[in-house]
Amino acid sequence: MGSSSSPPDPSRRRESSRVAILDATLALCQEEGYASLSIEGIAARAGVGKQTIYRWWPSKGAVLLEALDRAASEAAAFPDTGDLVADMRVTLGDIAGFQADPGLGPPLAALIAEAQQDPSIAPMMLETFFGPRRAPILERLRSAQRRGEIDPELAVEPLLEVMLGALFHRLLLRSGPLDGDYVAYVVEVLFGGRAAARRTAG
C-alpha cells in the first residue's frame, strides 16, 4: 500500500496461478484418483476461478498432462560414457523411477486410460510429453550407430516404443515391479543381445 510498493506484475501472477493449478491437479489426483478429478475441484484447491483453468486448458486431461510434464525432470544431458548398455540403463532407470513414483505413475496411467476415450490425448502426449524426452535418447542411439556400436541400418525410433512399452506393461497391468532389475533386464535383452538366437552355433 506504500508508495514504494511495486504494482502487481500480471505475468508473475499468471505464472504463480499456473503453478498452483498444476500442483493442485497432481495432489488431487494422488489423493482422490483421476476419476474424481474435476476442474471445479482443481480451481478450489488452487484458489483460482474455474474460468482461469478453462481459459488455459481444454480439458482436465490436458491440465494433468502439463502437471506431469512439469514434474518430470528436465531432459538432462543424456549420458554418453561410451558404454551403450550402461547409458541406456541410466536413462530407462530414470523413466522407470518416474512411473514407479506413487504420485506420478498412477496419474500417467490414468492419462493413458483417458486417451482410450478422448482421441485428443494420445497425440498431445506423444508430442508434448514423450517426444521431447525421446530426442536426446535417439541422439545417443544415432551416435552409437555412427561409432558402429549398434547396427547402423537399424531404425532407432521404434526401439523407444519397445523400451517404453516394456515399462507400460508393468505400469498398466502391474505385472511386476518397475525396478532396477527389470530395467537392467530390458536393456540387456535389447542391447546386450541376451535373447538373440545363436545363429552361428551348431
Added chain:
Amino acid sequence: MGSSSSPPDPSRRRESSRVAILDATLALCQEEGYASLSIEGIAARAGVGKQTIYRWWPSKGAVLLEALDRAASEAAAFPDTGDLVADMRVTLGDIAGFQADPGLGPPLAALIAEAQQDPSIAPMMLETFFGPRRAPILERLRSAQRRGEIDPELAVEPLLEVMLGALFHRLLLRSGPLDGDYVAYVVEVLFGGRAAARRTAG
C-alpha cells in the same frame, strides 16, 4: 408342442444365453464404445434379464474380458519350425492382428484403461486372458534354451512383457501401425540381436 419334442435342455439354454451376452457385449462396445456400455444395454441386446448377467459376472469389465477371451483364437499349437525368429514372428503377428482388429483392439484397450480405476481387472486379465496364451510361447522359448538357441540363463517370462508391451505402446498411444513390419522389427531386435551392442568390435 408335439409329444415327440424333447424338453428344453437348461444347460444348452444357459450356454446360448452366455454366447448371446458375450456377442452383444462386443457388438455394443464396437458400436458405441466402452464408456456407453451398460449391463442394462447388454441384457436388452442379448434378450436376457439383467439379473442373468449379474449372476454370472461381477462387472461390465468382467463380461467384456470373457467376450474378448472367447473372440481370441484358441491357443493354437505353437509353431516350432526350429527357427526361433520365424516362430516368434508368427506368434507375435497373431497377437498384433488381434489388437489391430477394430472390433477387438479398442475393447482390449478400454479394458486396460478400466484396470486403472478398478483394481480387480488387471489380475483377472493376467490370469484368465494373458496367462493361458503365454504358456505355449514360454514353452517354445524354454525349448529354444534347451537346444542352445538362446541364452539358457535368461529368464524368459519378462520377455513376454517386453514383446507385448511393445504392442501396447502402439495399441494405447496409436504411435504407429500394429502391422507385420513392426512385428518383424520387434522380433528382430530381440531375437535377431540387431540392437545388440557390438562388444567384440574395435
